[in-house]
Amino acid sequence: MTIDETPDNSASERLRRPEPQRTEPTRNFQTYWRQGSAETGQPADAAMPAGNPGSGPRDNVIASGVELGYRVIDEQIKQGQRFAKQFSGAGVTDPLGRGSGGAADFLGRILRSYSDMGALWMDLLRAAASDPMLINSVLNPTRAASGGEARTAKHTREGTVEIQNLYIEIVCPEPTEVAIDFRCPAYTPDLVVLPLHAMDSDKPALKEITLMPGSKNVSPRLRVVIPAGQPPDSYTGTVVDANSGEPQGTLSIRLSQ
């Protein structure tokens, strides 16, 4: 004879009702509204009010109004899409603002980029055409070379050149609005720019700044590298003579997104 020694607690343990999931009617307004496709994993055009509009007549009016609103707007969006398809061959873009994708769309984007660049070139040419000195330099290259030198650099004292033209090169991996304020009246070949700091010391400094020497015919060049994710702010640093350690000027850069 085998005796089951597993204790039988059924007699001693009380049966209990499971805890109810809720203890009052659900009157969550959010349940009226459409859930975005990201939330439900359903296509957006299938989105309708999630229901449970409550029980009072007021709730019913509000809920039916919202439901009707979603029906109307979803139908209107579909009509807009049909209209866009109907005219897609006639050069009309999708009024819902979505690209069609594929090679044609890609080609269209490239063409638009070229047209933008073309407009920019036209602006540059227009600006150049209105500059008599530039026109003169093109027509008379020999005279222009000496004239250009005179405009670019003026010797002030031995080894020091007054900066009149400065090439600025900004390397930035993402779209950023950059404003530069460079105050350094005289240039020597040994100028260096110390790291630029923001007022907020938690923000990283701009360190990759190089001031490249110019020559008789070439203006000095300021190269600024703005790392990805650099927070928008005003960054300021000192321009010093590496030999003497004397401050020669300041450089401020304001970044905004």
Add this chain to the structure above:
Amino acid sequence: MSTRAIADLVPEMLREYGDITRHALKTYIPHRSPYRYLYGPLAEYPNRGGKMMRPSLCIATARTFGAPIEESLQTAVAIELLHNALLIHDDIEDQSEERRGRPTLHLLHGVPLAVNAGDGLSLLSLRPLIDNQTKIGPHLALRILEETEQMARESAEGQAIELGWRWDNVVDLEDRDYLEMVHKKTCWLGSIYPCRVGAIIGTRNDIDLEPFIRFGFFLGAAFQIQDDLLNLVADKRYGKERNGDIFEGKRTLMLIHLLRESTEDERDRLARFLKLPRERRTSNEVSWIRNRMDVYGSIDYTRQITHGLAGAALHEFFLIFTGLPDSRDKQFIEGLITWVFERTT
């Protein structure tokens, strides 16, 4: 930020962006001959003020997505110019008598000059859109022109639907018909287009614009229905004649509800009233209709619908804007939804 603070923010920013837009708009209205017959009348409505909700919504949306104000200003000016142009024509078509607290343009200058001033204003609205190319580049400027073409078409369709109902004295309308008409007539210019072009500018056209149709529809519809309600219940500050919509036979949600709920005799009486030309509609009949709206709860019913639509607008707002950094502009757009109910003008 508290709900109260956000509600205070809305009028403040409407003033701020409204002033900026108005200042820029004035540079687009010539001050030369024929001033008396064209540029003077044409400048009347813009000079009378207005809420400036449309241009403010455009600027705020662009800024929420990171664009500086100067990039959206030309588009905001174009929106306001076109809005005022359409108001001139609407007032003629509706035979309205008051606009922004003063007589309508056609009552002051006659219908032919007013029609021409409206045409002139709508054509002037093209100039800032052309100027866009120097501010934001030719590609974005062209995209905004495409959006403008769609908005203008939708608005014209909406206006045609509403005028057609009155022309044919259509009385068997449903709420759905009204919402479809309002979507086209009001929402596109009032809220969908300002948000979409603002987002195009702010994101360099790198965003799915469909959600803005939903958000703009719910916001614009709530705004329009509240406007219709104010026409029946507001005081003199509202700036339009009280019960003017009933005089004009406008198919509002309240009137559609009343036509649906009233007895057959009452419906016949309503249909007879709506068939009359405006000048033959009497104040007594208008008062009777207004009274029937109270009896059948048309006003309360419409208020509830408006609250539902505003709630849906808030939901759609969160779907679009939740991931963006908190800003004054973002709070302004959210605040507009509740401001719809608080405004008195």
